[in-house]
Amino acid sequence: MPKVTTGKRAGPPEDCGGVAGYKMLLKAHKRRSDEDVEELDWAGWHEDYDPAYFDKDAVNAAIRELYE
Numbered sequence: 001m002p003k004v005t006t007g008k009r010a011g012p013p014e015d016c017g018g019v020a021g022y023k024m025l026l027k028a029h030k031r032r033s034d035e036d037v038e039e040l041d042w043a044g045w046h047e048d049y050d051p052a053y054f055d056k057d058a059v060n061a062a063i064r065e066l067y068e
Helices: 020-033 034-043 058-068
Strands: none
Touching: 020 034
């Protein structure tokens, strides 16, 4: 069974525009202008979303579900 031992950052939201879209959202999250906040809301990044957060146990639980 595969197991994650380390990681970095939360996964990108669905349909965020691929790598380029995710990078754009990360920049918007850092700036937080009014226009950025509107874009972040559209993408589903609510105020409590932390792109730097990583939960190794949650990732491993998701992997286990794939193999059940």
